[in-house]
Amino acid sequence: xxxxxxxxxxxxxxxxxxxxxxxxxxxxxxxxxxxxxxxxxxxxxxxxxxxxxxxxxxxxxxxxxxxxxxxxxxxxxxxxxxxxxxxxxxxxxxxxxxxxxxxxxxxxxxxxxxxxxxxxxxxxxxxxxxxxxxxxxxxxxxxxxxxxxxxxxxxxxxxxxxxxxxxxxxxxxxxxxxxxxxxxxxxxxxxxxxxxxxxxxxxxxxxxxxxxxxxxxxxxxxxxxxxxx
Amino acid sequence: xxxxxxxxxxxxxxxxxxxxxxxxxxxxxxxxxxxxxxxxxxxxxxxxxxxxxxxxxxxxxxxxxxxxxxxxxxxxxxxxxxxxxxxxxxxxxxxxxxxxxxxxxxxxxxxxxxxxxxxxxxxxxxxxxxxxxxxxxxxxxxxxxxxxxxxxxxxxxxxxxxxxxxxxxxxxxxxxxxxxxxxxxxxxxxxxxxxxxxxxxxxxxxxxxxxxxxxxxxxxxxxxxxxxx
DNA sequence: AGTTTAAAGGTAAAAATAACCTTTATAGAA
DNA sequence: TTCTATAAAGGTTATTTTTACCTTTAAACT
Numbered sequence: 001x002x003x004x005x006x007x008x009x010x011x012x013x014x015x016x017x018x019x020x021x022x023x024x025x026x027x028x029x030x031x032x033x034x035x036x037x038x039x040x041x042x043x044x045x046x047x048x049x050x051x052x053x054x055x056x057x058x059x060x061x062x063x064x065x066x067x068x069x070x071x072x073x074x075x076x077x078x079x080x081x082x083x084x085x086x087x088x089x090x091x092x093x094x095x096x097x098x099x100x101x102x103x104x105x106x107x108x109x110x111x112x113x114x115x116x117x118x119x120x121x122x123x124x125x126x127x128x129x130x131x132x133x134x135x136x137x138x139x140x141x142x143x144x145x146x147x148x149x150x151x152x153x154x155x156x157x158x159x160x161x162x163x164x165x166x167x168x169x170x171x172x173x174x175x176x177x178x179x180x181x182x183x184x185x186x187x188x189x190x191x192x193x194x195x196x197x198x199x200x201x202x203x204x205x206x207x208x209x210x211x212x213x214x215x216x217x218x219x220x221x222x223x224x225x226x227x228x229x
Numbered sequence: 230x231x232x233x234x235x236x237x238x239x240x241x242x243x244x245x246x247x248x249x250x251x252x253x254x255x256x257x258x259x260x261x262x263x264x265x266x267x268x269x270x271x272x273x274x275x276x277x278x279x280x281x282x283x284x285x286x287x288x289x290x291x292x293x294x295x296x297x298x299x300x301x302x303x304x305x306x307x308x309x310x311x312x313x314x315x316x317x318x319x320x321x322x323x324x325x326x327x328x329x330x331x332x333x334x335x336x337x338x339x340x341x342x343x344x345x346x347x348x349x350x351x352x353x354x355x356x357x358x359x360x361x362x363x364x365x366x367x368x369x370x371x372x373x374x375x376x377x378x379x380x381x382x383x384x385x386x387x388x389x390x391x392x393x394x395x396x397x398x399x400x401x402x403x404x405x406x407x408x409x410x411x412x413x414x415x416x417x418x419x420x421x422x423x424x425x426x427x428x429x430x431x432x433x434x435x436x437x438x439x440x441x442x443x444x445x446x447x448x449x450x451x452x453x454x455x456x457x458x
Numbered sequence: 459a460g461t462t463t464a465a466a467g468g469t470a471a472a473a474a475t476a477a478c479c480t481t482t483a484t485a486g487a488a
Numbered sequence: 489t490t491c492t493a494t495a496a497a498g499g500t501t502a503t504t505t506t507t508a509c510c511t512t513t514a515a516a517c518t
Binding site: 183 | 496
């Protein structure tokens with residue numbers, strides 16, 4: 001049956017991952033200093049070639065795990081790049097994914113071992129190939145998407161405070177939000193579970209910890225009304 | 230330099246196009262009855278293999294032109310499908326695009342010659358491979374996207390009436406809209422140019438024709454305020 | 459001239475948003 | 489022990505937006 005396709009060209013396919021994290025009120029990106037040619041010493045996203053027994057999503061997961069130790073994280077394909085000369089080494093079609101992860105859950109040893117570093121989103125170094133374009137496209141998408149889907153919680157620890165959540169949205173959306181109105185809005189959705197424990201790191205009074213309630217969110221979502229910041 | 234990549238597997242890459250049109254108040258899809266194996270006689274999206282000298286976007290445009298005669302239309306990549314057995318004939322990675330086109334501008338001869346037909350979106354036949362999944366994903370995306378970007382105008386003739394535009398949005402969003410409120414909203418954006426010509430096909434009074442004003446839209450867009458239905 | 463119909467314009471209640479102000483809990487200083 | 493400073497959290501009000509629904513209008517056809 002494959003004879004119908006004989007004669008058609010074949011291509012190398014790679015997967016590149018734009019990995020976002022949040023730390024100290026800043027949106028960060030996990031980048032790696034290439035330890036091997038081509039362009040040894042330059043910064044790049046983490047990537048790898050699609051293997052015969054896997055699909056793109058699995059390859060992306062494999063790469064993410066290799067660099068962070070994490071499994072089961074928010075990981076989505078967003079575009080496949082195919083410019084003829086995007087990789088000067090060969091014609092490589094690259095499917096790009098973005099991941100939103102909780103930095104504190106990553107395997108620091110692994111990150112260090114692979115020469116990867118968390119870089120502030122507005123202090124990016126030069127990146128190889130079309131990786132900067134990938135980052136920009138991913139940013140644009142999550143900036144839009146975070147307003148309609150509960151992405152924010154993917155970047156925070158299991159337990160977080162409302163002010164922390166607000167800081168995260170301010171970092172993603174690049175603008176100040178009114179704290180009273182933000183609190184009202186997020187609490188009115190009834191998708192957070194209040195814990196009776198406080199975080200006193202940032203204030204004397206302390207801020208209550210909350211947890212995202214996936215079950216309540218699913219109900220909200222299927223009932224038609226939707227999450228919106 | 231390509232020696233760094235030697236030993237990595239290569240794949241067939243195809244492009245599939247989900248082509249949307251709008252006619253008689255119905256959202257439609259251009260589908261084709263396969264004239265050659267595999268699965269001869271079955272319905273499918275229009276597709277083709279990525280050629281050596283082109284990138285995915287160009288391949289999609291080539292395929293679109295082949296079946297409709299159109300160039301310069303709204304065409305966007307939305308996902309790359311890579312399930313191991315998605316095509317029983319061989320391992321084929323397929324990048325899927327959706328197109329929004331004005332049916333009346335298509336080359337009817339060409340469509341007919343290639344055995345393609347416009348099918349009502351809620352009367353879809355069985356589709357080969359994972360093409361139904363592609364259609365569903367594309368639908369989901371344009372349903373969301375049409376609320377924030379002026380996609381609608383891509384599906385209507387250059388000149389259209391407000392009631393026509395409303396019918397289109399009702400078809401995409403699958404719900405009735407209040408005609409007075411719809412009119413107010415769309416006109417308040419000031420992105421339409423009123424012509425002094427009426428369409429009297431659907432009412433005795435007749436409805437004024439309007440044109441989408443891309444320049445005004447760009448101003449609206451860059452000035453921060455945004456299109457929203 | 460009267461009837462019918464969709465287009466187009468208008469209005470008022472309700473809901474959501476935005477701006478801003480007040481109170482509260484607590485650590486650390488006085 | 490009391491005072492002070494600060495961020496958290498709650499409250500108030502004006503403004504804007506949305507929603508539902510009603511009225512008028514233009515033109516074809518009786």
